[in-house]
Amino acid sequence: MDILIIGGGGREHAIAAALAKSPKTGRLYCAPGNGGIAALAECFPEVKATDIDGAVTLAKRLKPDYVFVAPDDPLVMGMVDKLEAEGFKTFGPRANAAILEGSKAFSKGIMKKYGIPTAAYETFTDEEKAVAYIKEQNSYPAVIKADGLALGKGVIIAKDFEEAKAAVHSMLVDGKFGKSGSDIVIEEFMDGTEVTVLAFTDGKSVKPMVSSMDHKRAYDNDEGLNTGGMGTIAPNPLYTPEIAEECMEKIFIPTVKAMSAEGRPFKGCLYFGLMLTSKGAKVVEYNCRFGDPETQVVLPLLETDLADIMEAITEERLGELDIKWSNKSCACVVMASGGYPEKYETGKSISGLDERGQCADAYVYHAGTKLADGKYLTAGGRVLGVTVTGDDLRSALDAAYKAVGGISFEKAHYRKDIGKKAL
Ligand code: AMP
Ligand code: GLY
Numbered sequence: 433m434d435i436l437i438i439g440g441g442g443r444e445h446a447i448a449a450a451l452a453k454s455p456k457t458g459r460l461y462c463a464p465g466n467g468g469i470a471a472l473a474e475c476f477p478e479v480k481a482t483d484i485d486g487a488v489t490l491a492k493r494l495k496p497d498y499v500f501v502a503p504d505d506p507l508v509m510g511m512v513d514k515l516e517a518e519g520f521k522t523f524g525p526r527a528n529a530a531i532l533e534g535s536k537a538f539s540k541g542i543m544k545k546y547g548i549p550t551a552a553y554e555t556f557t558d559e560e561k562a563v564a565y566i567k568e569q570n571s572y573p574a575v576i577k578a579d580g581l582a583l584g585k586g587v588i589i590a591k592d593f594e595e596a597k598a599a600v601h602s603m604l605v606d607g608k609f610g611k612s613g614s615d616i617v618i619e620e621f622m623d624g625t626e627v628t629v630l631a632f633t634d635g636k637s638v639k640p641m642v643s644s645m646d647h648k649r650a651y652d653n654d655e656g657l658n659t660g661g662m663g664t665i666a667p668n669p670l671y672t673p674e675i676a677e678e679c680m681e682k683i684f685i686p687t688v689k690a691m692s693a694e695g696r697p698f699k700g701c702l703y704f705g706l707m708l709t710s711k712g713a714k715v716v717e718y719n720c721r722f723g724d725p726e727t728q729v730v731l732p733l734l735e736t737d738l739a740d741i742m743e744a745i746t747e748e749r750l751g752e753l754d755i756k757w758s759n760k761s762c763a764c765v766v767m768a769s770g771g772y773p774e775k776y777e778t779g780k781s782i783s784g785l786d787e788r789g790q791c792a793d794a795y796v797y798h799a800g801t802k803l804a805d806g807k808y809l810t811a812g813g814r815v816l817g818v819t820v821t822g823d824d825l826r827s828a829l830d831a832a833y834k835a836v837g838g839i840s841f842e843k844a845h846y847r848k849d850i851g852k853k854a855l
Contacts (some may be wrong), residue, residue: 433456433458433496433497433498434459434460434461434462434494434495434496434497434498434499435451435457435458435459435461435491435494435496435497435498435499435500435739436456436461436463436487436491436494436500436501436523437451437460437461437462437463437469437473437500438462438463438481438499438500438501438502438503438506438511439462439464439481439501439503440462440463440464440465440466440469440475440477441466441504441650441724441799441800441812441814442724442725442727442728442764442766442797442798442799442814442816442817443502443503443722443723443724443725443727443728444462444465444466444469444502444503445466445468445472445728445797445798445817446727446731446732446797446817447500447502447551447722447727447731447738448460448462448469448472448603449472449731449732449740449747449795449797450474450731450732450734450738451500451739452472452473452766453738454737454738454739454740455737456737456739456740457658457739458497459474459496460472460473460474460738461473461474461475461476461490461494461496462474462475462476462479463475463476463477463479463481463487463490464476464477464479464480464481466635466798466800466801466802466811467643467789467798467801467802467803467808467809467811468662468789468796468797468798468801468808468816469798470674470789470803471788471789471790475612475818476490477551477772477802480507481502481503481505481506481765482505482509482735484506484509484510484511484514486720487499487506487511487514487515488514488515488518491515491518491520492518494622495579496520497521497612498520498521498522498523498742499515499520499522500522500523500524500742500779501515501522501523501524501721502524502721503721504530504533504534504581504719504720504721505532505549505581507524507525507527507533507700507720507721508527508530508531508533508534508720509527510526510527510530510579511524512524512525512526512527512530513526513527513677521746522746523700523742523745523746524699524700524701524720524721525698525699525700525702526593526696526699527599527608528695528696529691529696529697529698529699529700530720530721530722531582531618531696531720532691532698532702532718532720533582533703533717533720533721534580534581534704534720535565535579535615535718536577536578536579536580536617536717537555537579537615537617539717539718540553540555540617540619542687542690542691542694542756543715545689545690546686546687546689547686548682548683548686548687548690548715549682549683549712549714550619550714550715551575551619551620551621551622551714552619552620552715553617553618553619553620554617554619555579555615555616555617555618556600556604556615556616556617556619556657556695557604557614557615557616558604558620559600559601559604559605562600562604562618563597563600565618566596566597566600566618566690567593567618568591569618571595571620571621572590572591572592572593572621573589573590573591573621573623574589574590574596574617574618574621575587575588575589575590575618575620576588576596576599576600576603576616576617576618577616577617577618577751578603578608578609578612578614578616578618579612579614579617580609580611580612580615581612581614582609582612585609585658585773586603586609586612587658587824588602589621589781592658598663599766600616600618603616604616613847615738616630621657622668622707622709622716623707623709623710623715623761624707624708624709624710625670625707625708625853626645626646626705626706626707626708626834627643627644627645627668627670627671627675627706627707627708627713628643628644628646628668628703628704628705628706628723628726629641629643629644629666629671629679629684629703629704629706630644630701630702630704630722630723630726630730631684631703631704631729632700632701632703632741632745632750632755633688633698633699633700633701633702633745633747633750634682634697634744634745634747634748634749634750634751635691635692635697635698635699635748636688636692636697636748636750636751637688637750638680638684638685638687638688638702639750639753639755640676640679640684641711641730641734641755642666642667642730642733642757643666643667643668643669644664644665644666644667644723644726644729644730645664645665645666645668645670645684645851645853645854646661646723646725646726647660647661647662647663647664647849647850648661649662649848650662650768650772650773650845650847651847652847652848652849653849656773657773658773659768659773659813659814660724660725660747660773660813660814661723661725661726661766661814661845662766662768662814662847662850663723663725663763663764663765663766663817663846663847663850663851664726664728664729664763664764664850665726665729665761665762665764665825665828665829665850665851666730666733666761666762667730667733668854669825669854670708671708675708675713677763678711678712678713679704679713680707682712682713682772683704683706683713683715684704686713687702687704687718688702698720699745699746699748700720700721700745701721701722702718702719702720703717703718703719703721703722703723704718705717705719709784713848724799725764725766725797725799725814725817728762728797728817728819729762729763729764729819730762732758732795732819732821733757733758733760733762733821734749734755734756734757734758735756735757735758736753736755736756740753741753741755746747746833758821760821760822760823760824760828761821761822761823761825761827761828761833762819762820762821762822762826762828762831763820763822763825763828763829763831763832763850763851764797764817764818764819764850765817765818765819765832765833765846765847765850766799766814766815766816766817766818766846766847767814767815767816767817767818767836767839767841767844767845767846768813768814768815768844768845768846769800769812769813769814769815769843769844769845770842770843770844770845771843771845772813772814772845773813776813776843777809777810777842777843778800778809778810778811778812779809779811780809780810780841780842780843781807781808781809781841781842782801782809782815782816782839782840782841783839783840783841784838784839784840785808785839787806789803789808791800791818791835791838792835793820793831793834793835794818794819794820794831794832794835795818795819795820796816796817796818796819796835796839797817797818797819798815798816798817799814799815799816799817799818800812800813800814800815801815801816810841815841815844816839818832818835818836818839819832820832820835824846825851825854825855826855828851829850829851829855831851833848839855
């Protein structure tokens with residue numbers, strides 16, 4: 433099977449690496465791809481991941497057997513629908529199911545209707561009503577979320593009334609997140625530990641992958657701004673078999689059933705962002721795709737052929753498939769450009785990588801790099817995800833940090849405490 437992957441970050445590099453291992457895989461293509469992905473797939477940097485028409489035109493030219501749409505924006509914008517209409521087989525949900533990530537008001541509504549545990553909430557479009565609700569709740573921190581996609585930045589955890597009021601104003605009046613913030617969700621703050629569980633689903637059955645732990649803040653001890661993710665570990669030891677069972681019964685199966693009952697069957701990878709609270713596991717958010725950088729630590733532990741899973745989902749026979757996972761642990765440390773997630777420079781030369789963009793003792797997933805005259809240059813906020821699979825978490829983390837020590841670029845920044853909470 434020739435496969436075209438849409439996207440160009442560390443997640444897409446991990447998907448490409450998993451598919452490259454499959455004996456079923458023929459040619460691999462990636463649009464736009466990046467410097468590191470180019471070692472595995474022919475890349476098309478001129479086709480951006482959000483360019484629906486460009487992707488359809490490229491697919492018509494390359495005639496792949498599958499198109500794997502990895503990022504949120506094209507899924508929410510309906511890239512899968514457009515590709516299907518042209519006769520292509522795809523991996524990823526249609527727009528009517530991707531809305532589970534595309535609209536927080538929609539996803540909260542589904543959870544309320546089907547009794548799926550999540551934070552109590554209300555939705556608003558009117559500033560006065562929103563502020564009155566915050567006053568009436570009188571509970572801080574208060575959580576204020578833009579309805580639509582906002583690069584993970586559309587959530588404000590306000591510590592008091594003044595901050596909450598300002599957050600509402602910035603979204604509803606100043607239009608801080610554009611159309612994404614013209615509706616807002618105000619919800620109860622949930623105290624607890626966060627766990628990510630990615631799950632394969634064909635709309636009928638759901639097969640959770642190994643759990644993981646993301647590190648969203650820029651600096652050690654969860655300080656600094658929220659980022660796309662500074663590092664991950666899998667499995668997440670806080671996610672015990674008992675909790676997994678509870679989540680399967682109360683969250684995963686009900687969500688997949690709910691979407692099918694609504695006439696919006698979800699096919700692809702469904703991301704459950706969970707909070708383990710004193711009152712049980714609750715949904716923080718759904719994403720309609722693989723997480724980044726969760727994928728970088730989850731897929732290396734997958735023993736079943738990803739191409740087989742992809743086909744089983746298309747043919748709606750995922751329930752028949754026995755998906756096997758390694759018992760090992762995996763750790764990914766993200767090396768970012770100094771200043772990320774705010775202003776940062778790009779074009780810095782990266783040292784410590786071989787001609788394939790790899791190093792001896794780790795798998796280096798490229799998030800934001802480009803290849804120029806045979807040299808790897810930084811080309812984004814998150815640059816590399818240095819990843820190691822080990823017999824246990826401690827050895828995976830030690831080896832990942834050792835490998836990070838051998839790679840450098842000007843103003844490189846990484847967290848020193850990835851996985852520490854899990855040891
Ligand atoms: P989201 O984009 O909805 O995942 O929110 C981003 C981050 O904000 C989450 O990963 C949590 O760390 C935090 N967060 C969101 N909603 C809540 C909540 N209701 N209670 C506590 N933390 C939250
Ligand atoms: N790592 C969080 C996400 O992919 O949304």
